[in-house]
Amino acid sequence: MVEARLAYRNPPRPYPPMKKSLPFLLSILFLLISVLLSIAIGSVFIPLPDVWKTLIGQSANPTFATILWDIRLPRTALVLLTGAALAGSGASYQGLFRNPLADPYLIGVASGAGLGAVIAMSIQWPYSFFGLMAIPMAAFLTGMATVLLVYWIARVGQSVPTTNLILAGTVFSSFASALTSFLMLRSSGDLHRALGWLLGGVSLGGWDSVLALLPYVIVGLALLTVSGHALNLLQFGDDQAQQMGLNVSRAKTFILIAASLTTAAAVAFAGIIGFVGLIVPHVVRLWWGGDYRRLIPLSIIGGAAALLLADVLARVVIAPQELPIGIVTALAGSPFFLWVLRRAKNQGYW
Amino acid sequence: MIEIKNLNVSYGSRLILKNISLHVKKGETLALLGPNGSGKSTLIRALSGVAPASFDTLSLSGRSLSGLNAAARARLMAVVPQTVSLPPAFTVWETVLLGRTPYLNFLGQISAKDEAIARCALTKVDALSFAKRRVGQLSGGEQQRVLLARALAQSTPVLLLDEPTTHLDLQHQVGLLELVHKLARDENLTVLIALHDLNLAARYADRLALIVDGEIKALGTPKEVLNPEMIAAVYHWPVQVMQHPFLDTLLILPEG
Amino acid sequence: MFRKLTFVLLILMLVGSACGPVMTPTSALPTFTPLPVSFSDGLGRIVALSHPAQRVVSLAPSNTEILFAVGAGAQTIGRDEFSDYPAEAKSLPSVGGSMGKYNLEQIAALKPDLVLAAEINTPEQVKALTDLGLTVFYLSNPKTFEDLYTNLETVATLTGHESAGSQLIASLRARVAAVDAKIAPISSRPTVFYEIDASDPAKPYSIGPGSFVNLLIARAGGANLVELAGIKDAYPQVSLEQVVSANPTIIVLGDSMWGTTAESVAQRPGWDKIAAVQNKQVFAFDDNLVSRPGPRLVDGLEALAKLFHPGAFK
Numbered sequence: 001m002v003e004a005r006l007a008y009r010n011p012p013r014p015y016p017p018m019k020k021s022l023p024f025l026l027s028i029l030f031l032l033i034s035v036l037l038s039i040a041i042g043s044v045f046i047p048l049p050d051v052w053k054t055l056i057g058q059s060a061n062p063t064f065a066t067i068l069w070d071i072r073l074p075r076t077a078l079v080l081l082t083g084a085a086l087a088g089s090g091a092s093y094q095g096l097f098r099n100p101l102a103d104p105y106l107i108g109v110a111s112g113a114g115l116g117a118v119i120a121m122s123i124q125w126p127y128s129f130f131g132l133m134a135i136p137m138a139a140f141l142t143g144m145a146t147v148l149l150v151y152w153i154a155r156v157g158q159s160v161p162t163t164n165l166i167l168a169g170t171v172f173s174s175f176a177s178a179l180t181s182f183l184m185l186r187s188s189g190d191l192h193r194a195l196g197w198l199l200g201g202v203s204l205g206g207w208d209s210v211l212a213l214l215p216y217v218i219v220g221l222a223l224l225t226v227s228g229h230a231l232n233l234l235q236f237g238d239d240q241a242q243q244m245g246l247n248v249s250r251a252k253t254f255i256l257i258a259a260s261l262t263t264a265a266a267v268a269f270a271g272i273i274g275f276v277g278l279i280v281p282h283v284v285r286l287w288w289g290g291d292y293r294r295l296i297p298l299s300i301i302g303g304a305a306a307l308l309l310a311d312v313l314a315r316v317v318i319a320p321q322e323l324p325i326g327i328v329t330a331l332a333g334s335p336f337f338l339w340v341l342r343r344a345k346n347q348g349y350w
Numbered sequence: 351m352i353e354i355k356n357l358n359v360s361y362g363s364r365l366i367l368k369n370i371s372l373h374v375k376k377g378e379t380l381a382l383l384g385p386n387g388s389g390k391s392t393l394i395r396a397l398s399g400v401a402p403a404s405f406d407t408l409s410l411s412g413r414s415l416s417g418l419n420a421a422a423r424a425r426l427m428a429v430v431p432q433t434v435s436l437p438p439a440f441t442v443w444e445t446v447l448l449g450r451t452p453y454l455n456f457l458g459q460i461s462a463k464d465e466a467i468a469r470c471a472l473t474k475v476d477a478l479s480f481a482k483r484r485v486g487q488l489s490g491g492e493q494q495r496v497l498l499a500r501a502l503a504q505s506t507p508v509l510l511l512d513e514p515t516t517h518l519d520l521q522h523q524v525g526l527l528e529l530v531h532k533l534a535r536d537e538n539l540t541v542l543i544a545l546h547d548l549n550l551a552a553r554y555a556d557r558l559a560l561i562v563d564g565e566i567k568a569l570g571t572p573k574e575v576l577n578p579e580m581i582a583a584v585y586h587w588p589v590q591v592m593q594h595p596f597l598d599t600l601l602i603l604p605e606g
Numbered sequence: 607m608f609r610k611l612t613f614v615l616l617i618l619m620l621v622g623s624a625c626g627p628v629m630t631p632t633s634a635l636p637t638f639t640p641l642p643v644s645f646s647d648g649l650g651r652i653v654a655l656s657h658p659a660q661r662v663v664s665l666a667p668s669n670t671e672i673l674f675a676v677g678a679g680a681q682t683i684g685r686d687e688f689s690d691y692p693a694e695a696k697s698l699p700s701v702g703g704s705m706g707k708y709n710l711e712q713i714a715a716l717k718p719d720l721v722l723a724a725e726i727n728t729p730e731q732v733k734a735l736t737d738l739g740l741t742v743f744y745l746s747n748p749k750t751f752e753d754l755y756t757n758l759e760t761v762a763t764l765t766g767h768e769s770a771g772s773q774l775i776a777s778l779r780a781r782v783a784a785v786d787a788k789i790a791p792i793s794s795r796p797t798v799f800y801e802i803d804a805s806d807p808a809k810p811y812s813i814g815p816g817s818f819v820n821l822l823i824a825r826a827g828g829a830n831l832v833e834l835a836g837i838k839d840a841y842p843q844v845s846l847e848q849v850v851s852a853n854p855t856i857i858v859l860g861d862s863m864w865g866t867t868a869e870s871v872a873q874r875p876g877w878d879k880i881a882a883v884q885n886k887q888v889f890a891f892d893d894n895l896v897s898r899p900g901p902r903l904v905d906g907l908e909a910l911a912k913l914f915h916p917g918a919f920k
Contacts, residue, residue: 044711066714070738098437127649127729135730157402186839193728196706204734229458233448235437239400243431244504245424245452290439293458320700321687322707 023288027301031080034308038076041312042067043320070206077210078269079311079325080304081217083276085266087303088221089259090277091284091296095231096255097162103278104263107169107256108146111176113267116142118183118194129208135197136212136268143264146172151256159238159249160256197271199324209269220262221300227255228293235290273326275333276307283340351376351540352397352508355407359389359396359564366392367403367564376411376507379534379541381555383548383575385585389564390544394512397542399423410508424452427508428501432516433493438486442496445485446472449503471502475529491522498529509534511543515550523547527554552576552600560584576600645760648746649729655741658766659720663701663713665731666724669745670695671900672758673722675774678765684716691894691902714738720764724899747899748818751782754903778904782825785911788918789827796855796914798828799882802893803861807874808846816840818903819860819896826910828856846876856914857882860897862890889913 040051046064053059054068089104097106105111120138125131150172154164184194205213230251233241242248263277280303284295307325310332314323352374359367367389374380382390395401397408399420408415410426418426428449436445449471450464472478475495485493494514501509511530515523531554534541545551551558552572560568560575562584568575581589581602588605595601644654663684664670670689673682679694686703689695699716702709708731713721721735723744735742743764748754755775762771800819804810813819814832817840823830831852832842857880859866868888871877882888891913895906912919 042711043709044715063715063717066738067711071710071714125729127651127732132729132733192706192726193730196728196730199705204730206734206737208737226457229451229454229456232440232444232458233451235440236448237435239395239398240429240431242400242420243398243424243427243429244448244500245421247420285439290437291444320709320712321702321704322709324705324707 023294023298024301027298027305031301031305031308034305034312035076035080037312038079038308039068039072041316042072043315074205074207074210075311076308077207078205078213079307081210081213082266082270082273083280083307084221084300084304085217085262086273086277087280087306088224088296088300089263089266090303091281091292091299092224092227092231092255092259093277094281095234095292095295096252096259097166098235098237099162099166100282101278103274104259104266105173105272105274105277107150107165107260108172108176109143109260109263110267110272111173111180112146113139113143113264114198114272115176115180115183116140117197117268118180121193121197122183122187133208133212136209140264140268143267144260146176147256147260147264151253160252165256199271199326205269213265213269216265217262220258220265223258224255224262225296225300227251227258228291228296230255231292231296235292271326273307273329275329276303276310279333279337280306282337286340286343351378351411352542353407353409353412354397355405357393357396357403357405357408359392359401359403365564367396370561370564370566372559372566372569374540374542376540377534377538378556379531379543379554381551381558382542382544382561383546383551383558384561384567386546388561390561391512392564393561394429394510394542394544398427398429398510421452424504424506426506427510428504428506430494430497430501430509430511430514432513433490433497434517436485436493436497438484440485441481442472442477442483442485442488442499443468443481445496446481446500446503449500452504467505468499468503471499474502474533475499489522490517491519491525494518494522494526495529498526502533508540508542511541513544513546515545515547523550530554548576548581548602549600552602553594553597572600576602643763645743645764647742648725648744649732651732651742651744653741653743655720655764659718659741659764661716661718662720662722662765663716663718664689664722665701665703665708665727666722667691667894668898668900669722669724669761671898671902672745672761673765675901676758676762676765677767677770678761681765683718684713710734710738713740722761745899748903750821751778751903754899754901755779757899758901774901778901781904782907785826785907789825789911789915792827792915792918795827795829797831797834797852798823798856798858798914799831799849799852799854800858800860801866802841803864804866804871804874807877809843810846810849811841811843813860814839814842818899819906822896822903822907822910826907826914828910828914850876850880853881855881855885855887857888858891858910858913859889860891860893863893866890 040048044067046067050059050061050064051068054061054064059065086104093102093104093106094100117135117139120135125134150165150168151160153168154160156164184191230246233244233246234248234251238248281295281299284298284302288294288298307329310328311325313332314325314328317323354370354372357367357370358365370393382393384390392401396403399415415423446468447460447464450460450467451458453464454460469478472481475498477492477495477499480488480492485496488496514526518526527550530541530543533539543555555572557569557571558575559566560580567584568580576591578589578591590603590605592601592603644652647653660681661683662673662678662681664673664682665686667686667689670682670685671691673679674692674695682698684701685695685698686708687700688703699712701712713735719741721740721742723732723742725747727744732742732744745757745761748757755778758775759771762768800813800823802811802813812832814830814837820830820833831849831854832844835844835848835852837844857871859871867890868886871888872883877883891909895902895909
């Protein structure tokens with residue numbers, strides 16, 4: 001009897017704790033390698049020792065300096081931020097909607113942003129700082145406006161049912177896309193500019209775009225990272241999450257806004273790049289489990305690395321020509337994901 | 351301990367619960383019975399704050415529940431839902447730890463004390479041996495025990511169970527209710543449990559509330575509530591009620 | 607609270623972007639002495655060169671043609687993927703331009719002192735190049751022949767070939783005047799349909815007011831079907847019904863470089879009743895002569911005039 005009571009008080013630990021930091025270390029290593037590749041590879045061959053010398057300011061070659069500091073580094077930074085933003089938002093959306101097919105564009109951010117960009121392009125802004133920033137700003141504002149509109153329509157009293165969000169989001173996405181296509185057809189002169197933006201304009205931003213994007217991505221992703229626990233709770237449904245003590249409508253609103261802000265900013269500067277937001281969280285989930293406290297930060301790091309690799313491929317595959325990065329993510333991402341999925345078919349990981 | 355006066359719940363224009371008044375004593379197990387759609391689950395949801403309700407009184411130990419936020423309410427009552435929609439990827443351990451949410455910060459950081467309580471809860475339901483397995487790989491009975499452990503980990507004085515035996519086979523039904531009964535007795539928990547099986551309700555509940563079309567048709571001990579006329583009127587089928595041959599409870603047998 | 611947060615973030619963004627150019631690590635800007643000439647380019651930017659450009663990269667086929675025409679071919683060190691005229695241009699290194707993407711690294715590596723952009727280049731592309739410390743001049747598409755002459759003069763000055771430029775402009779003017787003289791006494795104007803795409807033969811694309819081709823057709827003594835139909839778009843899609851009812855006398859196949867021939871037009875359902883088809887007045891045409899905003903526009907004018915009024919050009 002005493003033994004039973006003692007065992008009751010001190011039951012054995014169920015299993016030895018896993019090294020918590022291993023996935024993070026591996027992911028960061030992956031990211032560092034991707035960053036290195038992105039800086040070292042380009043259509044102009046710069047030997048690695050010269051790359052190093054130029055970065056630490058000891059190179060005699062001004063062309064190398066221009067290429068590294070003004071072309072490759074800002075591009076690397078922009079791609080890194082975009083990949084992080086898309087994968088982090090994608091993971092959050094998948095958790096929020098409890099839907100494995102959710103990606104950051106589900107409720108209309110991208111279509112809205114595209115519409116805003118195309119409208120802004122039809123206006124003859126002066127060639128000034130604000131004139132050029134007008135396009136990303138317009139894209140960002142319309143992207144956010146679309147999300148808020150979808151949210152407002154989907155609301156039922158105090159709660160925001162996810163089904164309503166998806167339905168309203170799909171409707172607005174289609175509408176905005178159709179309108180965008182129409183506008184593009186009408187303004188044949190600016191068609192190539194709009195297409196270039198839509199397919200992904202990571203090559204043109206420069207440091208201005210990086211600095212403009214940076215605060216949004218950092219703040220947005222920080223907010224999403226701390227929402228991991230709430231997302232875990234939400235996996236059990238709104239009712240159970242509330243019954244366990246989560247203020248469900250506040251949490252959902254918070255996550256929705258943070259993810260949409262991050263996505264809208266990324267789309268505004270990099271155009272619409274698909275698959276990263278959808279696939280990276282799944283890969284992370286397959287390897288490291290579905291705990292959102294880990295899934296979100298790991299997706300952020302993994303997304304940055306994955307998009308960097310895709311960008312390197314985009315620059316290398318048909319050099320000196322360049323593939324739009326959205327095409328690389330689609331072409332490379334799908335088969336890779338099928339391979340990963342095959343290996344985890346029966347684990348019931350979702 | 352739980353005081354409910356004139357509780358109304360409507361979904362849109364439909365009135366689901368009408369003027370429900372109920373008093374549950376501390377340490378008591380009250381079973382909610384009634385045909386499908388009568389409002390049993392809705393009452394549980396209204397109590398736990400998930401269904402919007404209007405009422406004159408809704409209080410626990412004299413403290414009104416209406417002003418409480420979700421976390422405060424979750425420290426007072428824990429819900430064991432049906433096992434229908436569990437995310438299969440979570441492990442048992444992770445699931446039970448989530449029950450500690452009302453005591454955690456917003457990041458969900460777990461302390462050693464939280465882990466101890468979770469382990470304790472798993473031991474009580476005898477689920478510690480499969481703590482590492484994913485919920486999706488468990489049987490219905492095991493899943494229900496995990497949900498019970500999660501509710502116990504929430505360390506609340508009140509336990510609400512929403513038809514926990516619906517998808518279970520016989521040994522798990524009885525096993526779960528025996529467990530709830532024993533835990534309620536050991537830890538003096540106040541339990542509200544929605545059931546559809548009259549015999550189980552008679553065996554394991556101190557009092558029964560028979561809910562029909564959103565109203566309480568009868569409230570009292572099993573002996574008071576479970577008489578053939580009442581049951582036939584509610585369920586539209588003739589039954590015989592007799593004393594159980596070897597247990598101190600009633601046996602309800604449908605007639606042919 | 608959310609509104610405040612957005613406002614703060616917006617401010618942060620604006621401030622952050624304003625700090626951008628200041629913090630951009632570029633190579634040292636080239637010093638230059640005040641110049642004899644500075645131009646305002648098509649984007650309204652003031653572009654200044656300390657001396658005539660010796661290393662020019664062209665980002666559009668029209669610019670390449672202009673450079674070679676004013677005698678600056680030897681100073682052109684790079685061109686876009688699609689520059690193919692004159693033949694010498696093809697041997698120059700390509701800096702991209704397909705799918706709208708230029709190879710910035712290649713351009714930087716060539717170390718040009720002038721990059722000549724055209725209207726097919728976007729303001730973002732111009733900015734990306736100026737961020738690298740390069741001098742970019744954006745040549746807007748001409749709306750009239752005078753605009754064309756101005757562009758030629760500008761490029762000639764930028765590359766130090768003012769006299770060659772003036773001679774070119776003078777000869778072009780003379781040729782245009784010659785066409786005007788031959789066309790002026792002719793009172794009848796054939797209705798012309800200029801086709802740029804007929805992937806869907808029931809809804810072909812043509813050119814209308816606002817495009818230079820429209821101006822050329824009128825100048826060459828033709829009447830553009832699109833303009834007669836009252837359509838205002840520069841590159842409209844018209845319906846077969848409109849073409850049939852206008853019954854053009856002449857059809858010019860601007861899409862002949864993509865394989866369209868007079869025979870294929872005759873085989874299209876519904877096209878066989880059109881006067882131009884029945885009288886075998888369907889002509890293949892090199893669209894580059896009228897769509898590239900360079901000196902060959904005059905070649906295009908002459909070619910069209912010969913098609914519309916062959917009798918005047920015997």
